[in-house]
Amino acid sequence: MTKEIKTALLMAASLFMEILDGTIVTTALPKMAQYFHTGSATIALLISVYLITVAVFIPLSGWMANRFGKKKIWIIAVIIFTLSSLGSAVAPSFTFLLIMRIIQGISGALLTPTARLIVLEKTPPSQLLKMFSYLIWPALVAPAIAPLIGGFIVTYWSWQWIFLINVPIGLIIVLIGIKLIDADKINKTTTFDFLGFLEITFSSSIILVGAELATHGKNYWLSAIGLIVLGVILGFIVFKHLKKVDNPLFSLDALKITSFRICQTSGSVLWLCVGALPYILTIFLQTVFHWSAVKAGSYVLFIFIGNIGIKPFTNAIIRKLGYRGALLSSFVMIFITSIALAFIQINTFPIVIMFLALVSGVGRSLALTAYSGLSFSEVDTKDRNSANTLNAVVSTLAQGMGISLMTVVVGLLQIFFPITIAYEQGFVVLGLLMIFPAIEVLFLPKNIGHATIGVSYVKH
Template identity: 85%
Template sequence: MSKEIKIALLMAASFFMEILDGTIVITALPKMAQYFHTGSSTIALLVSVYLITVAIFIPLSGWMANRFGKKKIWIIAVIIFTFSSLSNAFAPTFSFLLLMRIVQGISGALMTPTARLIVLEKTPASKLLKMVSYLIWPALIAPAIAPVIGGFIVTYWSWQWIFLINVPIGLIIVLIGIKLIDTDNVNKTATFDFLGFIELAVSSGIILVGAELATHGKNYWFSALGLIVLGVILGFIVFKHLKKTANPLFSLDALKITSFRICLTSGSVLWICVGALPYILTIFLQTVFHWSAVKAGTYVLFIFIGNVGIKPFTNAIIRKLGYRGALLSSFGMVFITSIALSFIQTNTFPIWIMFLALISGVGRSLALTAYSGLNFSEIDPQDRNSANTLNSVVSTLAQGMGISIITAVVNLLQNFFSITTAYELGFIFLGLLMLFPAIEVLFLPKNIGHATID
């Protein structure tokens, strides 16, 4: 195994720890609410505050990696993430736990983009697809296995283990990283665009706060919509600032390249579905079918099996069909399975539910691998830091809004339909979302991203 692949797998391990932590805590919220004697809406702050903190501080990652060195920033971020996880497990009060989740979010915001940059910044286009295949598996596996692992932990152990499992992972990858990763050059003269950071942080934070507020019921929808609109308006102000300023927080030049731009637009819609489907399926099986968390998580686990099962073949499929053909095929799988899940009943053959989850996982895996390979296919190495930061900001917002959007949609539908019908229409909604990326990708050149395939 080459040193490059070892580093890619190490970075993937840090991805896995961060993504798993961000999703597994959802299953433990009821137990944690009992432990701290708080309501469900209060305990849910542990999820929303973490996501908002990550979104706010991600723009710092590119500048800090450039100013202090990618290796140093990644190691410090992993150490802080690990020890904040330990502090979460032994938090004496809810306020302290919430503070540690903010610290954890800051470290996660620095860790994940820097890890991607360590692997991809200098990788030649011909090897991008191969290296991406090592990086993408945590984003596929972690959200799918989180419900079953979380369900097992809260059923047979205690919620503290939700955070304690990060400690050995973090310590091991730090020790390996210190020896394995080469020290990189730093740019001590890199200027910091403080105004751009503040503008982007406020815009991202307001959008995610609005999305989170929308999940609390119809009494908050008007306020939520106002915040989201305000956040989008501020986003346009940020865009103009980054275009005009002499030393922006990150460059927007990558948006001129179609292959990168398409990964932000249609790719964001896919990220919304990736975050929402395992969640809505888990909640649907527990709320409507009245299954236990462990049983529901076991069925959702088949999304993970589909993710992993297709992984050895994704690169070959992309080389055979091209990026456009692979993406359209994956959209079709996600669309069909999402619609089909809306028709499952308590007497549906279990094997059919498992099969639909499996094929959905296959489609997700193929699409995310294709987008990740296409992302930097035409970006020059010297421009990848800025492109990586921009991609991280957009994908984080999309992932953070996935669960909020589907929750708000289901809550809205419950005003007109039964809870069962509301969830069924929720699955259909996720399926219909695939029409946008399908139409966008359909008009791409057949040979787009050919440099990473040839």
Template identity: 60%
Template structure:
């Protein structure tokens, strides 16, 4: 195993810790609400405030990495994340716990893009597909295993343990990183900080994710939520023109002129939305409609993770054989068909068939995300990868954050005119229909797209 692969696996481990922490808290919310003697909607702030903080501070990560060095910023981020996890586990009040979640969000926002940049900053195009494949698995595995792990912890132990599990992981990651990552490759040029750009993007991200979260509180909040999301989207457009014109932007958006990068950000954002929503929708559906226990429901969702792992050794071979267009089309087709089939399962459906559908969905997601990650920086010059990485992280975070909120609102809307069971079924149909967008987009890209990575 080469040093580059060891570093990629180490960065993937830090990403896994961050993504799982952002997901696993959901399963412990009822226990937390009971412990702090407050409403479930109040405790739910622990999830939303984390996602919003991550989205706000991610644009800052590229500038900090340039200013203080990749290794230093990554180690600081992992250290703060680990310490704030301990603070969350020991928090005596909800207010202190919320404060710890803000710190976790800030450190997670620094950790994720910097980890990707450490792996990709000097990777030549011909090795991008291999190296990015190591960075995909945390985003695939963490959302699938988190509900099961969280369910087991809440059922058999105390909710505080969901934060404590970050401590050994964080300490080991830091110790290995101190010796494995070279310091002399981290010095970068210093540019003036773009305060205006940061404020604009922070406001836009905050409005979009806050609006999405507000929409899940009921239909009486939908108008205000829609206005917030629209205002946030408008601010994003405004900040885009600012970043194009200012002399020293927070990060450059010139990478959007590159076909392969632009393609991964448009269709890829739709896929990330689905990736965030499917494990959540399946877990809630099996608990609410089938009346399964959280542990039993999560044990079936885990088959999404098994599908991710099963196809992983073959994704690079498949992509090279079918090219990017062929691999992505088949991946989208698997996600679409499995979503449609999950919409028609009933309480009498054979359990192994439900597990198989989750497994197929996992295969499709894994293949698609591996292909998208291989394409993202295929034609981006080394000098522009920091900015491209920051931009991609902002878009990915917003897409993932919107996934659960969007499907929650849609199920609520559908339930106004049909039974709750049918509303959830249409939720699965919606996630399947979403795949039409990237499939149609495939028809517009060149047949040779991404060939530099082979």
């Protein structure tokens, strides 16, 4: 195993720890609400505060990596994440726990883009697909296994272990990282775009606060829509600022490249679905079928099995079909399985539900690997820091919006239909979302991103 692959696997391990922590807490919220004697709306702040903090501080990551060095920022981020996890586990009050979650969000925001940049910055185009196949699995695996692991922990142990499991993982990752990762160049002359940071902070925060507010019921929907619209308007102001300022927080030049731009538009829809499907399936099985958290999680686990099962073959499939063919194939799988999940009943053979979850996982894994490899295929090495930061901002917002969108969709449908039908149609909506990326990808050149998949594709 080469040093580059070892580094990629180490970065993937740190990403897995951060993404798992961001999703697993959902399962423990009822137990935590009992422990701290708070209501469900208050305890849900642990999720929304974390997501908003991550979105706010991600734009800082690229500048800090340049100013202080990627290795140093990554190590500090992992240490802070580990310590704040320990602080969360021993929290004496809800306020203290909320502060720890904010600190976790800050460290997670610095950790995620920096980990990717450490791997990407020196990777030649021909190796991008291979390296991304190592980096992408945490984003696929963590949301899928979180319901099962979380359900197991809160059923047989205590909610504190959701945070305590990060401590040994974090310490091991730091110790290996200190020895394995090479020191990098530091650019002390890098200026900080403070106005750009403030603008993107307000824009991201307002969008995610609006999305979170939308999940609290129809009485809040008008306010939520107003906040999201305001956030989008601010987003356009941010866009104009980053285009005209001499030293932007991160450059938007990569958006001129079709292969990168497509991954921010149609790729965002896919990220939204990646975050939403395990969530809506888990809630559906618990709310409509009245299954336990552990039983529901064990079925959702098959999404993870599909993710991992196809992983050894994704690169070969992309080389054979090209990026366009691989993406269209994955959209078809996600579309069909999402629609099919709308028809499952309490008496449906378990193997059918497992199979649908598995095929959905295969489609998600193939699509995210293809998007990841394609996104940086034509981005110059010197521009990858900015492109990576922009990509992280967009995907974080998309994932944050996923659960909120499906909560609102199901809530809206419940006004007109019984809860069972509302959830079933929620799956249909998730499937229909695949139409937009399919149309966008359909018009891409057949040979797009060919530099990352070698000569064998050109021959086809």
